[in-house]
Structures are given as C-alpha cells and as structure tokens.
Amino acid sequence: MSIKKSPWIIHYDGSSCNGCDIEVLACLTPLYDIERFGIINVGNPKHADILLITGGVNQQNKTVIKNLYDQMAEPKAVVAIGACACTGHFFAECYNMLGGVDTVIPVDVFVPGCAARPEVIIDGVVKALAVLEKKQQEKVTA
Amino acid sequence: MNAWIWGIVGILLTPVVAGLVGGIDRVITAKMQGRMGPPVLQPFYDVMKLFSKQNLVLNRFHHDLVICSLIFTVAAVGLLFAGENLLMCIFALVVGNVFLVLAAYSTNSPYSMLGADRELLQMLAAEPMILLAAVGIYMATGTFDINLIASGTHSAIQYLPGVFFGLIYVLTIKLRKSPFDLSTSHHAHQELVKGLSTEFAGPSLALFEIIHWYETVFVMALIYLFFASRPIVGIVAVLIVYFLEILIDNINARVKWDLMLASAWVITLIFGLGNLMLLFILK
Numbered sequence: 001m002s003i004k005k006s007p008w009i010i011h012y013d014g015s016s017c018n019g020c021d022i023e024v025l026a027c028l029t030p031l032y033d034i035e036r037f038g039i040i041n042v043g044n045p046k047h048a049d050i051l052l053i054t055g056g057v058n059q060q061n062k063t064v065i066k067n068l069y070d071q072m073a074e075p076k077a078v079v080a081i082g083a084c085a086c087t088g089h090f091f092a093e094c095y096n097m098l099g100g101v102d103t104v105i106p107v108d109v110f111v112p113g114c115a116a117r118p119e120v121i122i123d124g125v126v127k128a129l130a131v132l133e134k135k136q137q138e139k140v141t142a
Numbered sequence: 143m144n145a146w147i148w149g150i151v152g153i154l155l156t157p158v159v160a161g162l163v164g165g166i167d168r169v170i171t172a173k174m175q176g177r178m179g180p181p182v183l184q185p186f187y188d189v190m191k192l193f194s195k196q197n198l199v200l201n202r203f204h205h206d207l208v209i210c211s212l213i214f215t216v217a218a219v220g221l222l223f224a225g226e227n228l229l230m231c232i233f234a235l236v237v238g239n240v241f242l243v244l245a246a247y248s249t250n251s252p253y254s255m256l257g258a259d260r261e262l263l264q265m266l267a268a269e270p271m272i273l274l275a276a277v278g279i280y281m282a283t284g285t286f287d288i289n290l291i292a293s294g295t296h297s298a299i300q301y302l303p304g305v306f307f308g309l310i311y312v313l314t315i316k317l318r319k320s321p322f323d324l325s326t327s328h329h330a331h332q333e334l335v336k337g338l339s340t341e342f343a344g345p346s347l348a349l350f351e352i353i354h355w356y357e358t359v360f361v362m363a364l365i366y367l368f369f370a371s372r373p374i375v376g377i378v379a380v381l382i383v384y385f386l387e388i389l390i391d392n393i394n395a396r397v398k399w400d401l402m403l404a405s406a407w408v409i410t411l412i413f414g415l416g417n418l419m420l421l422f423i424l425k
C-alpha cells in the first residue's frame with residue numbers, strides 16, 4: 001500500500017525565530033487543514049514518516065536532530081523549512097551555528113522562504129511524498 | 143456449530159466496521175472543528191502504511207507481547223459474538239489489555255512507562271463499572287450467557303438505567319477519548335509524547351490500532367446487549383452513544399488522573415451499585 005495516503009509528520013524547531021513554526025502550525029488550522037490528505041502531526045519520531053525542521057542547526061541541537069532522525073522508522077524523509085533550515089540564513093555567521101539542516105542529516109526537500117508560506121510548506125510535504133514512495137519501492141525491490 | 147460461525151463472522155467483520163466507524167469519527171470531529179477532515183477510509187490507509195514500515199523492535203518481548211494482546215482481545219470479541227459467557231469475554235479483554243501494558247513496560251522509555259502506569263489507572267477506574275454492568279445484566283435477565291441474554295423477551299435497560307449511565311461514563315476511558323485519554327491519545331498534543339504507544343513503530347503500531355478497533359467493537363456490543371430484545375433500538379442506541387462520545391471528546395480538555403479515578407468510582411458507586419441495590423430490593 002502506498003505510503004502517500006497517510007504521511008505522518010513530526011515538527012522540530014531548531015534555532016528558528018518562530019516565524020516558520022507558526023506557518024507550520026497554520027497548516028493544521030481549518031483554513032489549510034492538512035488532515036485532508038491524511039497528514040497528522042504526531043509529535044513522536046517513532047510514528048512519523050516525515051521530519052519537518054524549521055530553523056538552522058547549532059552546537060546544542062545537532063545531537064537532538066540526529067537523534068530524532070535515527071529514531072524514525074524506514075522509509076523516512078526530511079523537509080527543511082525556511083531559509084534558516086536550508087542554509088542558516090542570516091544566523092549562519094553566528095559563532096554557535098553550523099548552518100542548514102543538511103550539515104547533520106540528509107535533507108530530501110528544501111522549502112525556501114522567510115517565512116515559508118503554508119502553501120509552500122504543503123507543497124514541500126507533497127514533494128517529500130514522492131521521495132518516500134521511491135524509498136519504499138527501493139525497500140521492496142532490495 | 144452456529145456459535146463458531148457467529149464468532150468467526152464477528153472477528154472478520156470487526157476490523158471493517160471499526161475502521162469505518164473510526165473514519166467517520168475523524169470526519170465528524172473535523173466538521174465540529176470547522177475543518178474538512180480526512181477521507182472516510184483513512185484508518186485503513188494508516189494501518190496498511192504502518193504494516194509496510196520498518197518494525198523497530200526494542201527487545202525480544204516487545205513485539206510478542208503486542209501479539210499476545212491481540213490474540214486475547216480478538217478472542218474476547220469472538221467469544222462475545224459466539225454468545226458465550228459474558229464474564230469470560232470481559233476477563234479476556236482485561237487480559238489483552240494487561241499484555242499491552244506489559245509491552246509498554248518492557249521498554250526503557252520513561253514516556254512509555256508513564257503511559258503504562260496511567261493505563262493501569264484507567265483500568266482501575268473503568269473495570270469496576272464494566273463488571274457491575276455484567277452483574278446487572280445477570281440480575282435483570284438471570285443469566286451470563288450472551289445467547290440467552292440476546293434472545294430474551296425483555297431488554298435489560300428497563301431495569302438498569304443507572305448502570306447504563308455509569309457504563310457510558312466509563313466508555314470514554316475505554317474509547318481513549320477526552321477528558322479521559324490519559325495513557326495515550328488520538329491527538330498529538332500531549333505531554334507524554336504518545337504515552338502507552340510511544341515505543342511502537344510500524345507493524346507493532348498497526349497491531350496496536352487493530353487492538354483498539356476490537357476494543358471499540360467490544361464496548362459497543364456491550365451497549366447493544368442492554369437493548370438486545372429490540373435490535374433496531376439497540377443499533378440506534380449504539381450510534382447515539384458513539385456520537386455523544388465524539389461530542390464529549392471535542393468539548394473537553396484532559397483531566398488529571400485522580401479526578402478521573404474519583405469521578406469514575408463515585409459514578410460507579412452511586413449509579414451502578416445504587417441501581418443494583420434498588421433492583422435487588424424491588425425485584
């Protein structure tokens with residue numbers, strides 16, 4: 001059965017300014033209602049298929065992000081949301097920053113914007129679905 | 143022979159019915175919150191996806207304990223539909239529940255352990271009322287045999303309105319709905335991560351969901367037994383009760399465990415035991 005119809009997400013806030021977080025949560029509200037697509041925000045890495053990360057990576061949260069990623073069951077996908085999560089954005093120069101999420105874990109989809117709009121975030125998750133499906137097929141054939 | 147067939151039909155139909163009920167539940171919940179909600183078949187998509195995922199087994203007991211739980215819960219529903227002894231069905235369900243708690247305890251996660259602690263408290267709150275309901279049905283119909291209860295000429299409800307009310311009260315605990323979804327919740331936003339089910343992933347979590355489907359049908363069948371002599375009324379009553387549960391879920395926040403335990407026991411004592419004593423004196 002295709003994983004496409006029930007992608008469960010977990011949202012982690014790296015060192016974001018909370019702008020992107022609010023947009024992620026806006027996706028759950030009646031206006032955007034991502035549950036229409038069977039998407040649930042589960043808040044538990046062991047249940048989740050897609051890891052949404054907002055904000056960049058710093059020395060303190062790099063182990064947390066790695067841990068969350070390792071605890072997810074295969075197949076899994078990572079979506080970096082907002083300019084901060086993609087590259088570090090204007091925090092990149094700070095002494096404690098490592099940069100974007102891809103400095104610690106492999107990222108499948110980059111969602112640009114500051115802040116990323118809910119429509120784009122949903123689009124990013126839909127892109128991640130294609131990645132998940134491909135990984136699932138690889139798992140079956142392997 | 144007939145009993146066997148009924149039992150097997152019950153076991154096979156339960157996932158279909160409970161999955162659909164779960165889907166309709168999610169759509170109604172979404173509508174109540176001004177959203178569109180997922181497709182009605184969403185619970186089936188979820189479970190099928192979970193089966194296709196990697197199983198993160200933590201130790202050699204974890205997955206086996208979930209399977210034990212499934213076996214006993216399925217057996218409870220099978221026995222119920224086969225028309226066996228009501229008490230035996232209830233105890234089989236409790237054993238299934240205990241295996242689930244053991245599975246959660248077998249992990250090292252503090253969230254999972256706390257969820258298991260709370261699941262035990264939930265059982266402590268709900269089981270006395272469910273047992274009293276069985277005793278009440280015995281006093282009203284003179285038998286624990288589900289076949290005889292179902293084929294009786296008058297319904298238990300006319301003798302047991304108090305017991306029925308008490309049962310609806312603890313049903314919220316059994317269906318894992320607010321305000322009593324302490325050990326694990328259908329919704330993500332809780333302080334225990336996912337409580338009881340935190341450490342289940344992939345196929346284990348799928349089994350967890352299926353166990354919950356069987357539990358749901360079990361308690362619904364229990365409600366139906368109160369109206370057994372009039373099947374149509376029974377089915378309507380079950381639907382109304384389930385709708386009420388959805389409504390209660392949506393208009394309540396979670397309570398603390400001591401309030402749950404105290405209120406459930408007070409209701410059990412006043413409505414459950416009170417009803418039984420009146421019945422004992424008057425009959």
Ligand code: SF4
Binds near residue numbers: 015021081085116
């Ligand atoms: S991309 Fe912009 S809105 Fe989003 S976390 Fe960074 S600074 Fe905030």
